[in-house]
Amino acid sequence: MKEYPFLNLAQVNAPIMDELRKAVDRVVCSGRYVGGEENSRFEQTLASIHNTPFAVGTSNGLDGLRLIFEAYKALGKLHEGDEIIVPANTYIATIMAIIQARMTPVLVEPSLHTLNIDSSAIERVITPRTRAIMTVHLYGRVAYDEAMRDLVRKHNLLLFEDNAQAIGAVSAVEGLYGNHSTGALGDAAAFSFYPTKNIGAMGDAGAVLTPHADVADAVRALANYGSDRRYHNIYSGFNCRLDPVQAAVLNVKLKYLNEESTRRQTLAATYDRHITNPKVTRPTIPASSSEHVWHQYVILAPDRDRFRENLAAKGVQTDIHYATPPHRQPCYATRFASLHLPLTDHIANHCISLPMSPATTAQDAIEIADIINRL
Numbered sequence: 152m153k154e155y156p157f158l159n160l161a162q163v164n165a166p167i168m169d170e171l172r173k174a175v176d177r178v179v180c181s182g183r184y185v186g187g188e189e190n191s192r193f194e195q196t197l198a199s200i201h202n203t204p205f206a207v208g209t210s211n212g213l214d215g216l217r218l219i220f221e222a223y224k225a226l227g228k229l230h231e232g233d234e235i236i237v238p239a240n241t242y243i244a245t246i247m248a249i250i251q252a253r254m255t256p257v258l259v260e261p262s263l264h265t266l267n268i269d270s271s272a273i274e275r276v277i278t279p280r281t282r283a284i285m286t287v288h289l290y291g292r293v294a295y296d297e298a299m300r301d302l303v304r305k306h307n308l309l310l311f312e313d314n315a316q317a318i319g320a321v322s323a324v325e326g327l328y329g330n331h332s333t334g335a336l337g338d339a340a341a342f343s344f345y346p347t348k349n350i351g352a353m354g355d356a357g358a359v360l361t362p363h364a365d366v367a368d369a370v371r372a373l374a375n376y377g378s379d380r381r382y383h384n385i386y387s388g389f390n391c392r393l394d395p396v397q398a399a400v401l402n403v404k405l406k407y408l409n410e411e412s413t414r415r416q417t418l419a420a421t422y423d424r425h426i427t428n429p430k431v432t433r434p435t436i437p438a439s440s441s442e443h444v445w446h447q448y449v450i451l452a453p454d455r456d457r458f459r460e461n462l463a464a465k466g467v468q469t470d471i472h473y474a475t476p477p478h479r480q481p482c483y484a485t486r487f488a489s490l491h492l493p494l495t496d497h498i499a500n501h502c503i504s505l506p507m508s509p510a511t512t513a514q515d516a517i518e519i520a521d522i523i524n525r526l
């Protein structure tokens with residue numbers, strides 16, 4: 152029986168293995184194992200493809216998110232106890248970063264149409280303590296629209312982005328500073344290059360992008376023991392720097408960003424055309440195809456666990472993003488005990504992620520769709 156693996160990272164990297172080996176070898180031979188040439192080149196490239204002045208490499212995406220909050224606190228622009236609006240159905244790291252910065256996450260339900268935060272549900276949770284929206288471009292889809300932009304302006308909020316899943320996505324609506332790329336729409340954005348992300352390192356890696364020089368300087372200092380120059384610590388900081396081996400890998404991978412986004416868009420369109428099982432809810436396709444880079448292709452199905460088992464029995468490996476939403480995780484269940492989030496629960500109970508890996512071909516997608524249609 153033919154197998155359809157969910158994601159095999161060795162297979163993903165195989166076509167560019169020579170290039171990756173050479174990149175890693177450059178660092179090995181350089182004698183410079185923290186910071187250096189690869190890091191600078193990575194930051195310059197990331198900033199330039201997003202048309203944003205400042206990028207700072209970080210140890211991972213969670214640290215990128217945490218550094219944004221710590222930087223705003225260090226600059227006196229955010230304070231402990233400030234309320235930050237965030238989608239309830241995000242990956243838990245977004246909410247963890249807010250809580251670890253001693254701020255208050257205010258969870259907002261998603262739209263079942265986009266599976267992203269529902270902009271029309273935001274205004275009713277705004278209070279005098281609300282300082283920012285942390286939008287999350289979940290599964291690779293732009294989570295920003297005119298309604299969100301108007302709210303940010305009307306209530307004088309900061310706009311942050313968790314762009315861990317959406318590098319390369321382009322918003323139809325112009326961001327606060329004239330850009331359209333996710334990660335460049337607002338005041339600061341965190342990226343993750345965790346190996347399974349659309350652009351994946353060979354270990355943990357992340358970045359922060361911002362149009363503000365003071366924020367970039369604070370993030371860079373905070374990630375390096377709070378020092379603005381050698382042995383001069385202006386903040387009580389952290390060690391959250393990007394590893395140059397990962398920077399070298401990412402300098403190779405970023406060259407293939409457009410190709411990778413297009414490949415995912417084509418695969419999603421193939422699933423969309425061929426899945427006809429009436430029990431299955433397919434993800435909606437945005438009006439402009441560039442608004443989605445399909446980190447995951449997520450369907451909703453009744454009796455989800457049985458559905459997955461039946462797919463597995465036919466060789467189709469799937470995954471779930473995410474089975475337990477943040478407000479039900481043991482670490483936060485008490486904090487969020489009074490919350491009623493039926494849409495978030497509904498998605499958690501019915502979502503299935505189909506194979507989207509670079510090793511999944513359009514023909515595979517047609518066959519997987521056929522298998523789904525016969526369940």
Ligand SMILES: *Cc1c(COP(=O)(O)O)cnc(C)c1O
Nearest residue numbers: 211212213242244245315343345
């Ligand atoms: C992966 C991810 C993160 C965390 O990134 P790491 O690099 O794994 O720390 C944060 N938010 C979202 C939405 C993610 O998908």
